[in-house]
Amino acid sequence: MPPAPKQAPLHETLLHAPQQFAERRASSPWVYPLWGILVASVFVLYHASVLIVWNSPGKGLAKDFHKSFLQQTKGYEYFRGTRNNQSWAMFAPNPNRTNAFVRVFVEDQDGELWDFEQDIWEDNRYPYFWYDRRGKINRRIDGKKHYQRLYGAWVCREWERHHDGVPAKSVSFVRLWTRVPHPQEVIAKGGWDQWQAPRKQTEQETITCKTVVHGQLPNELRERYGLELIDEETEFRPVRERTWWDKAEAEANRLEREAERVERRERWEAEKASKVIHGPGDRPAPILDARGPLREPSDLVNPPEHADADGDADADADGADDELQDQ
Incomplete structure (x- = not known):
C-alpha cells in the first residue's frame, strides 16, 4: 500500500497555493449597511464636537459659546453619564492660586511626634x-x-511593620499652603x-490607630513579617462587609417593622374608637361631697341600704357621747 501523500505546511499552503476564486461575491463594498454607517458617523461627530468644546477654555471670549453649546447639545449630561468629564483647572488662564501640601505626623506610645515624610515640603524640589x-x-x-481615615489606617499599619509590631497612638494631618501671586506681581518683582x-x-483629621478600621496589622x-x-x-x-444580600435583608426587616408599627397604630385607634365616651348631656356631672370622694347625684337622692345602717350607728354614737357629757 503506497504511503499517503505528505501534506504541505500551512505557511506553504497559504503563500504558494494556487489562487482560487470564491464563488460568493460581496453585494456591497461596505461592511455595514448604510443606516449603520450614518448612525456611527453622527455619533462620532457628536462625541468629537462635545469633546473639543468641553476641553476648550470656558472663560474669556468663548465663555458664552462654551456654555450655550454644552447646554443645547446636552454635553454636560452626556459627559457626566459616560464618565468622560475631566477638570483642567491646572492650566491657564485659570491656574491654581495656592500650593498645598498635606503633612502626616505620627504620635508614638511615648507621646513623641514624628514626621512620616509623605509630602515634598523641604524634602524634594521641582x-x-x-x-x-x-x-x-x-x-x-x-x-x-x-480619605484621611483610610490613609491614616495605612500609616498605622506601616508604623507597626517598621517598629517591630509596636502600634502608634495616633496619626494627624496638617495642611500647609502658600499663596501663588498673580503674573503681574511676579513680573514686577522679577521672579x-x-x-x-x-x-x-x-490641622485637619486625627486618626486613632487603636480604633480605626484596619489600623492594625492582622x-x-x-x-x-515575623x-x-x-x-x-x-x-x-475588621471591615464590616455588607453585601447586596445583607442590604436586602436589612430593607426587608425595616419594612416588616414598619408594617408592625402601622398595625399596632390601627389597632390602638380601633380600641380607642370602640370605647363609649359620654357627652355632657348623657350623664349628670358628679358633685363634690365635703365628707369624702366624688359621688354621683343619684347616690345622694336614693342612698343605698347600707347608708341607713351607717346613719343609725352614727346617731347612736352621738347619743352616747351626749349622755357621758351630762353625767
Missing part, C-alpha cells in the same frame, strides 16, 4: 527625577475626612520663590 503616585494622593486627601513664600497651616501579615501575634478578637478592627 523638578526632580523620581516621581510616584504618592504626590497625587497627598493632594487628593487634602480636606477629605473619609518668585515658592519655597520662601509665607506659609500657613491648618495576624496573617504579622506572621509574614512579628508577635495578637488577639484579633479584641485588638483588630
